[in-house]
Amino acid sequence: MESKQQLLETIGEAEPEHRAYLKCLFQYVPDAIVKAMSYKTFQKEEYLIRAGCDSTTVYLILSGNVAGLDYQKQGKAYYFMDFAKMYIVGDFEVFGDIPQYCVSIYAAEECRVLTLAGASYLAWVRHDENALFLRMKNIMSMLTFETKNERELIFMNCKERLAKYLAEAYENQRGHSFERYKVDKTQPELSDRIGYNVRSVQRGIAALEKEQLLCVENGKITITQEQFLKLKQYQDLS
Numbered sequence: 191m192e193s194k195q196q197l198l199e200t201i202g203e204a205e206p207e208h209r210a211y212l213k214c215l216f217q218y219v220p221d222a223i224v225k226a227m228s229y230k231t232f233q234k235e236e237y238l239i240r241a242g243c244d245s246t247t248v249y250l251i252l253s254g255n256v257a258g259l260d261y262q263k264q265g266k267a268y269y270f271m272d273f274a275k276m277y278i279v280g281d282f283e284v285f286g287d288i289p290q291y292c293v294s295i296y297a298a299e300e301c302r303v304l305t306l307a308g309a310s311y312l313a314w315v316r317h318d319e320n321a322l323f324l325r326m327k328n329i330m331s332m333l334t335f336e337t338k339n340e341r342e343l344i345f346m347n348c349k350e351r352l353a354k355y356l357a358e359a360y361e362n363q364r365g366h367s368f369e370r371y372k373v374d375k376t377q378p379e380l381s382d383r384i385g386y387n388v389r390s391v392q393r394g395i396a397a398l399e400k401e402q403l404l405c406v407e408n409g410k411i412t413i414t415q416e417q418f419l420k421l422k423q424y425q426d427l428s
Contacts, residue, residue: 191227191304194219200229200304204252211277212250215324223314228305232297238279239295245283248311251276254301255362259294276332278325284308348386352394355384356404357421360413371418373411 191197197219201212216224227250232238238249238256256279279295282288306314315322343351360371373380377395381388395411398404403420405412413421 191224191229194221194224197224197227197304200252204302208252208277211324211328212252215277215321218318218320219314223306223310226306226310230303230305232301232303234297234299237294237296238301238303239291239293241291241294243291245280245288245291246308248278248280248284248306248308250278250304250306252302252304254303255298256295256301257298259296277328280308281311281325282329284312343385348384348390349394349397351384351386352380352391353398353403353421353424355380356398356411356413357418360418360421370405370412370414372407373413 191200194216197216198213201209201216204212232254239247256276280291283291315325343354346354356373359373359375363371375383377388377391381391384391386394395404395406398421399406401424403417403424405414405417
């Protein structure tokens with residue numbers, strides 16, 4: 191970035207929720223930090239961060255969504271947290287003085303980001319109470335939500351987890367206009383995301399379809415607004 195004005199213009203092109211947060215975050219950012227930032231675009235499924243690599247860069251997300259990916263024993267992928275409201279990634283390790291990234295994070299869709307060296311990021315937030323407060327507030331909000339979510343998942347069977355995932359997937363698309371939302375995940379991908387094997391996922395889909403909480407068309411799950419509301423109600427009753 192050449193100047194704070196250019197930074198503000200770049201932020202002005204960000205998604206509305208990100209834009210509001212980043213404007214507040216950068217309210218008192220020094221010119222030296224602005225000039226140390228770079229703009230970058232990541233294509234869908236391209237990695238921002240890979241576990242085990244040196245934790246040298248922090249990413250500030252302007253648009254698009256990223257997701258976390260961890261590899262468990264026997265190379266099985268475990269997906270966790272859609273970072274819809276996590277506007278910055280890569281700084282957990284910076285704050286914790288951890289030399290390597292602990293998890294991998296990839297673009298779930300095309301993403302536009304600002305990058306900043308971890309050392310520069312830390313030097314900035316150490317002396318900017320406003321930025322530090324906003325970041326800590328964001329982190330605490332996300333961690334509290336994820337902890338609550340993990341506790342709920344422990345006691346859910348496959349059908350209940352699947353209903354929860356599908357309702358959240360529909361809700362995350364609320365900015366789009368559609369009569370039927372088509373879930374773009376395959377059964378193995380759904381299996382990875384909810385933590386049950388593919389056969390259990392297949393039984394869960396069949397059970398939810400029988401209760402008219404979703405439809406399967408040409409092998410793809412589709413959800414109407416009415417079905418979404420029923421899925422939400424099903425969650426509340428579970």
